[in-house]
Amino acid sequence: MQRNALSRRSVLSLAGACAIAGTGATAVGGAQADGTSRESFTIREGTAEETTVYVTSADADGPTAVVVGGVHGNEVGGYTAASAIADWEIGAGTLVTIPEANAVAIERGTRTDDDGIDLNRQFPEGREPETDLARALWSVIVEYDPDIVIDLHESTGIYANDPVDGVGQAIFHSDGEAAAAAADAAEYVTRNYVDDRSLAFQTGPFSSSNTDPRGLLVHKAARDLGTDAFLAETLSTDVPLETRVQWHSAIVERLLTDALRLEATDGDAESDDPDEDTDENETDDGDETNEEAETDDADESGDEDEAAEAPVASIETCPGNGAAMALESGQQVELDASGSYVQGGEIIRYEWDVGQTAQFDETGETITVTVGANARDTVVLRVTSDDGETDTESIALSTD
Numbered sequence: 529m530q531r532n533a534l535s536r537r538s539v540l541s542l543a544g545a546c547a548i549a550g551t552g553a554t555a556v557g558g559a560q561a562d563g564t565s566r567e568s569f570t571i572r573e574g575t576a577e578e579t580t581v582y583v584t585s586a587d588a589d590g591p592t593a594v595v596v597g598g599v600h601g602n603e604v605g606g607y608t609a610a611s612a613i614a615d616w617e618i619g620a621g622t623l624v625t626i627p628e629a630n631a632v633a634i635e636r637g638t639r640t641d642d643d644g645i646d647l648n649r650q651f652p653e654g655r656e657p658e659t660d661l662a663r664a665l666w667s668v669i670v671e672y673d674p675d676i677v678i679d680l681h682e683s684t685g686i687y688a689n690d691p692v693d694g695v696g697q698a699i700f701h702s703d704g705e706a707a708a709a710a711a712d713a714a715e716y717v718t719r720n721y722v723d724d725r726s727l728a729f730q731t732g733p734f735s736s737s738n739t740d741p742r743g744l745l746v747h748k749a750a751r752d753l754g755t756d757a758f759l760a761e762t763l764s765t766d767v768p769l770e771t772r773v774q775w776h777s778a779i780v781e782r783l784l785t786d787a788l789r790l791e792a793t794d795g796d797a798e799s800d801d802p803d804e805d806t807d808e809n810e811t812d813d814g815d816e817t818n819e820e821a822e823t824d825d826a827d828e829s830g831d832e833d834e835a836a837e838a839p840v841a842s843i844e845t846c847p848g849n850g851a852a853m854a855l856e857s858g859q860q861v862e863l864d865a866s867g868s869y870v871q872g873g874e875i876i877r878y879e880w881d882v883g884q885t886a887q888f889d890e891t892g893e894t895i896t897v898t899v900g901a902n903a904r905d906t907v908v909l910r911v912t913s914d915d916g917e918t919d920t921e922s923i924a925l926s927t928d
């Protein structure tokens with residue numbers, strides 16, 4: 529998941545923090561004995577939307593990550609986890625945390641603010657955010673120029689490749705290396721912290737720019753700044769708050785551990801090796817029950833030297849080189865995933881998201897796609913290996 533540009537780090541001084549558009553003049557900070565510094569400042573100071581931004585900077589150079597919670601005020605697990613994450617110790621880089629992004633909605637306990645505005649629809653791509661609060665939040669993100677952005681949310685329904693039914697128990701991600709990082713985090717959290725196979729975490733790509741929902745913070749971060757961005761969703765119904773907070777914390781920990789050299793956080797498993805069967809001493813909620821076939825059940829024998837590597841998704845077109853040539857609207861193109869592979873294992877499932885809708889609603893090693901009237905159609909392939917590892921690949925079919 530880490531990019532070659534991980535050293536792209538912007539560290540604000542105390543004075544610089546106050547210069548961010550829309551922030552207040554109040555800022556506090558201090559250095560610790562290990563060289564780590566902590567500071568905080570407010571945005572929208574003096575208004576009902578006032579909230580605090582927390583910044584932890586390590587002495588060692590590294591990437592910058594932003595973690596956001598409370599964009600929707602009724603999604604308690606997200607902002608509760610983010611509040612704890614603000615206190616995490618890091619060994620490299622910078623961790624910026626905005627636990628209660630939407631203070632008014634949190635106070636109300638509702639998704640929207642007093643005016644019925646959904647904050648997570650106020651971040652259009654390529655344009656200025658549409659409300660004062662959205663602009664203040666975006667100013668923080670632009671100033672820190674993060675390598676990674678993680679937004680924590682909750683849903684009343686479980687994601688099953690159809691956002692209409694709910695998006696809980698899912699990690700949505702931007703393009704590129706973020707797909708593999710999301711799949712790794714989903715597998716890790718499911719294996720170590722989920723004991724009900726029906727609550728296994730799934731992954732999905734962000735919806736395209738011209739597809740609803742639009743105006744999401746993470747979409748703008750990914751497409752305007754080139755950031756690896758993630759939207760984590762836990763199920764909020766019939767799941768204790770403590771469990772939801774643990775899931776969120778584990779997702780963030782998995783995504784950031786290598787990048788920021790995180791210290792061990794409370795409740796984290798000591799090992800993430802899927803080859804260690806029945807590792808009940810290293811988790812705390814029954815992952816030894818083989819909660820789903822897509823986690824570690826294929827590795828129960830403990831044969832580490834025979835463990836399969838992660839799969840590699842591959843798409844070929846017929847006619848050949850279809851991704852590079854201008855196609856005609858209505859032309860049919862066959863997409864072939866037979867070149868996908870996994871060293872030491874086999875691919876057991878091929879799933880396709882035609883139009884990058886976040887719905888993998890077609891299956892099979894090959895599919896036929898009719899190029900639409902849009903100038904550019906994106907198709908995403910997700911392959912799953914026999915030990916539950918996943919990989920994604922995308923292709924754009926252009927009529928330009």
